[in-house]
Amino acid sequence: MLTVKRESKVSLTQQVYEQIRSGILKQKFTEGEKLPSTRELAASLGISRNVCLEAFDRLITEGYLDVRPRSGTYVAKGITFQREEERSHPVFPARVSNLSKDVIDFRAANPAMDHFPRKIWGRLLKEVCIDTPEEAFAYSGSEGVRKLREVLSQYLLKIRGVHCHADQIIITAGATQALYMISRVLTHHNDRFIAVEDPVTDEMRRIFSIAGAKVHPVPADEEGIIPESLPLHIKPSFLFTIPSHQFPLGGTLSIQRRVKLIEYSRKMDTYIVEDDYDSEFTYEGVPVHSIQGLNPERVLYVGTFSKILSPALRIGYVVLPPYLVNRFRELKWYTDRHTSSLEQHVLARFIEEGFLDRHVRRMKKIYQKRREALTASLREHFPSAKILGQSSGMHLVVEFPGVVFCEKVKELLHEAGVLVYPVEDYALNKGAHQQKVVLGYGSLTEKKIKEGVNRLSEALQRIKEAPS
Ligand SMILES: Cc1ncc(COP(=O)(O)O)c(C=O)c1O
Incomplete structure (x- = not known):
């Protein structure tokens, strides 16, 4: 019954073993x-x-198998069982990009991957591996590496006016994990309802829903969330x-609106979660300081190194009011023990030795040029289009009068080799943003x-001219 293939890369022993095992x-x-x-078996197989x-x-x-002395070798008892039918599809097929290389994707999520400071990062990683004490290779506290938290608290004070002690910081796997943990800690069984500015990224909305919360949309306009639209009937x-x-x-x-948000959170006895994800890149004027700095007791401040450096690092953080720290430490421990310590040591050095400041200054110039290339091209091709939003970050919104970015138009654009992201897709209350699209420029060259x-x-133009 058994067979062996001598030309196979699998050893003869492994072949015999596998066939008997799967036969059983x-x-x-x-x-x-x-x-x-x-x-007998060896003779019949010629091995x-x-x-x-x-x-x-x-x-x-x-x-x-069982060996019975002076009798032979038998299939053991208690090892056969009814096997479940195999499923024909994997439960969660991995998301595979079906984008051809030629498609130009104005997706907002990615920073300029072509400018990651590879050499410096590589050097620091090598130094960390060689110089750091052995403890760095052991489990560490779930809150993250102390050195990084200390450096970060000083950096955040200087750059964003965030007031905190290093002990108020928990290092997370990106803002995504911080926001999931916040939803878990702050929402309760009979109180699972979060006020979220609308429109908002679909990722954030999904994080809140998966954590079991209901999302209540609060309209935002070109200046951000409208405080007058915050819900008063329910906390x-x-x-x-x-x-x-x-x-x-x-x-x-x-x-003025920031102050109104603080007044609201006090009146309703609730928290503000401030996601400050690409605040470092402001091209005109000076960046406005964080809401956290105005009222550290009410604000959970979330940041990430995904935009400023790379999403591949998976390093973000949350700055907490002191009385919430223990609950977050505990949840982080149960979630994944802690974020990779070695990467945290590298990042601490990167900030402390001034490389982050330098990198941000360099990237600001690059993003500004990319933004200018985008706005200039838009003005040239679409004189009546309106560019919305502040001159900062890695994306902008354009309103194209007379064009509705429905699924069909999106498809036709994809066929033409360009991907754009309708604001309507991010809207919780539909209908107000049909002529607007988000164009991310962070990861695209000027060309x-x-x-x-x-x-x-x-x-x-072709879509306009096509008979409807
Ligand atoms: C609103 C917002 N905040 C933060 C992030 C960053 O997430 P992470 O730090 O987990 O990469 C994203 C991701 O695109 C985002 O859309």
């Missing part, structure tokens, strides 16, 4: 059945007896806002940006 599991050999002796002895030994050690577990550069509309929240706008212009 598939019940081709039944429990209690006597197997041929190793000598050395030692090969069969080795395969049998392994099957005996693993419990598949949200927290209010989620991206005040530095609202995603997607691009507004920067004025100090690609110009080519992308060119394709957009030609395709929209």
Whole structure:
């Protein structure tokens, strides 16, 4: 019944072992059945007896076979069971990009991957591996590496006016994990409701829903969330806002609106969750300081290194009011023990030795040029289009009068080799943003940006001219 292939890369022992083992599991050999002796098997297969002895030994050690003295080798009892039918599809097929290389994708999520400071990062990583004490290679506290938290608290004070002690910071796997943990800690069984600015990224909305919360939309305009639209009839577990550069509309929240949010959170006795994800890149004027700095007791401040450096690092953080720290430490421990310590040591050095400041200064110039290339091309091809939002970050929103970005138009643009992202897709209350699209420029070269706008212009022209 057994066969072997001498030309196979799999050893003869492994082949014999596998065939007997799978024969037992598939019940081709039944429990209690006597197997041929190793000598007989070796002779019938034309192989050395030692090969069969080795395969049998392994099957005996693993419990598949029993040796009965002076009798022979038998299939052991208690190892066959009814197997479940195999599913024909994997439950969660991995997301595979079906984008051809030639498609120009104005997706907002990615920073300029072509400018990651590879050499410096590589050097620091090597130094960390060689110089750091052994403890760095052990488990560390769930809150993250102390050195990084200390450096970060100083950096955040200087750059964003965030007031905190290092102990108030928990290092997370990106803002995504921080926001999931916040939803878990702050929402309760009979109080699972979060006030979220609308429109908002679909990722953030999904994080809140998966954590079991209901999302209540609060309209945002070109200046960010509208405080007058906050719900008064019901108390949200927290209010989620991206005040530095609202995603997607691009507004920067004025100090007057920030104060109103604080007044609201006090009146309703709730929290503000401030996502400050691309605040470092402001191209005109000075960046407005964080809401956290105005009222550290009410604000959970979330940041990430995904935009400023790379999403591949998976390093973000949350700055907490002191009385919430222990609950977050505990949840982080149960979630994944802690974020990679070695990467945290590298990042601490990167900040401390001034490389982050330098990198941000360099990237600001690059993003500004990319933004200018985009706005110039848009003005050239679409004189009546309106560019919305603050001159900052890595994306902008354009309103194209007379064009509705429905699924069909999106498809036709894709066919023309350009991907754009309708604001309507991010809206919770539909209908107000049909003529607007988000264009991310962070990861596109100036040449690609110009080519992308060119394709957009030609395709929209064809769509307009096509008989309806
Ligand atoms: C609003 C917002 N905040 C933060 C992030 C960053 O997430 P992470 O730090 O997990 O990469 C994203 C991702 O695109 C985002 O859309």
